Amino acid sequence: MKSAIIKNNIFTVSRLLCAFLLLAYVGACRAQDLGEIKERGVLRHLGVPYANFVVSSTEGLDVEIVRMFAEHLGVRYEYVPAEWTEVIQDLIGQELEFRPSMRAYGHRPVRGDIIGNGLTILVSRQKVIDYSEPTFPSAVWLLARADSGIKPIVPSGNLAQDIKATKSRLKQGRTFVMDNSCIDPRLYDLEGKGYRLQRFSTKASLNDIVPALVKKESEMTLLDVPDIIVSMEKWSRHVTVIGPISEAQLMGAGFRKSSPALRQAFNEFLEKIRNDGTYMRLIRKYYRSAPRYVPDFFEGMTDPGLAG
Numbered sequence: 492m493k494s495a496i497i498k499n500n501i502f503t504v505s506r507l508l509c510a511f512l513l514l515a516y517v518g519a520c521r522a523q524d525l526g527e528i529k530e531r532g533v534l535r536h537l538g539v540p541y542a543n544f545v546v547s548s549t550e551g552l553d554v555e556i557v558r559m560f561a562e563h564l565g566v567r568y569e570y571v572p573a574e575w576t577e578v579i580q581d582l583i584g585q586e587l588e589f590r591p592s593m594r595a596y597g598h599r600p601v602r603g604d605i606i607g608n609g610l611t612i613l614v615s616r617q618k619v620i621d622y623s624e625p626t627f628p629s630a631v632w633l634l635a636r637a638d639s640g641i642k643p644i645v646p647s648g649n650l651a652q653d654i655k656a657t658k659s660r661l662k663q664g665r666t667f668v669m670d671n672s673c674i675d676p677r678l679y680d681l682e683g684k685g686y687r688l689q690r691f692s693t694k695a696s697l698n699d700i701v702p703a704l705v706k707k708e709s710e711m712t713l714l715d716v717p718d719i720i721v722s723m724e725k726w727s728r729h730v731t732v733i734g735p736i737s738e739a740q741l742m743g744a745g746f747r748k749s750s751p752a753l754r755q756a757f758n759e760f761l762e763k764i765r766n767d768g769t770y771m772r773l774i775r776k777y778y779r780s781a782p783r784y785v786p787d788f789f790e791g792m793t794d795p796g797l798a799g
Contacts, residue, residue, distance in 0.1 A: 537603030657734030664710030
């Protein structure tokens with residue numbers, strides 16, 4: 492009898508403990524939107540070093556924008572370094588399965604409140620996160636070593652034809668690609684076409700691709716517009732833009748689907764800095780040639796650099 496009572500007490504305590512832990516977890520998950528972030532007093536910025544979006548914990552287009560956003564909210568800014576393969580998981584507090592399609596499952600610690608590192612808006616990602624209004628224009632192009640002998644296409648004025656012509660150049664050598672990223676070949680119908688696609692390590696940084704190209708580890712690489720802009724400033728004598736692989740794309744800040752108020756506040760802040768000239772000042776600082784490459788995106792924005 493005594494033994495049964497002890498067992499029942501242990502079972503009851505275990506159930507209470509499980510219930511407490513569940514409530515604590517649910518409470519932590521709920522503490523994710525604007526009100527809870529203001530109460531906590533800190534905005535955690537998940538960032539991956541990439542192009543000039545994140546240069547360091549204090550430098551980069553997205554670093555400066557998110558820091559100013561934190562000041563706008565009246566909270567402390569905290570930079571949280573992340574990896575490309577983990578950054579979305581760090582935001583949503585779940586694991587990700589990428590095949591056959593992106594799916595979130597299980598639980599893991601939430602490490603940040605906003606992703607800001609030139610995150611391309613992809614349909615697959617929109618299944619698990621929400622995006623801000625576009626923060627930067629993009630597209631995926633083909634880049635080759637200048638000494639590879641691969642010639643740029645002659646623009647036809649028709650994007651679909653130009654993409655087809657660019658893809659034909661893929662037969663002329665090896666091409667770096669990276670799974671589960673914006674340069675995943677599956678996004679652009681490149682798999683199974685006989686192209687010599689060369690997987691770039693997902694453990695490496697996208698910043699490492701062009702240096703590896705210059706070192707002759709491949710002849711070509713897929714690359715998005717922001718990285719090409721930065722690369723052409725650093726490696727213009729060593730690389731050549733061949734042509735487009737994708738249609739126009741956009742980038743945005745990433746948010747949990749449970750943070751609609753935070754996302755709305757960011758969108759309002761983004762509109763404010765576009766109207767007062769702050770955004771274009773940062774563009775001139777980190778991507779000075781971007782308005783020349785993709786002028787349509789920046790049209791109508793207040794640009795103090797053009798004043799007078």
